[in-house]
Amino acid sequence: MRFGVLFASLVLSLVVASCGSSVCSGSSCACPAGETCAFDTCSSSTSGCSFNCASGSTCSGSCGPDCRVECSGASCTHTVGAGSTVNCASGTCAITCNGACTVSGNAALTCGGGTTSGPAGCS
Secondary structure (H helix, E strand, C coil): CHHHHHHHHHHHHHHHHCCCHHHEECCEEEECCCCEEEECCCCCCCCCCEEEECCCCEEEEECCCCCEEEECCCEEEEEEECCCEEEEEEEEEEEEEECCEEEEEEEEEEEECCCCEECCEEC
16 A cells, blocks of 8 residues: 555656646746756747746747747757747757847857848847
């Protein structure tokens, strides 16, 4: 009986610790430190999303226009729409902007939607 309770507790803790839509509230997503999260509540057509990737985390996601991405994680891979702001404070960031966007920090930047890459993002 005791083993069964311990096993059930372990399984529950693993399920609760996983990331995905469970780390999002509406269009605001936050990945806890050291986790791997796929922010799946926003898509390329969802505007105004907010992604926050904590220290040591690995995050990915897509959103449409006017999104905000804060990456302090180990790795962030995001596609954002026009008018978005990305801050890559640490780690490796691979950012694709589909339209004009502002990017600060060290990021591998791909510009789409007829924009070109500059020191502050895509324009």
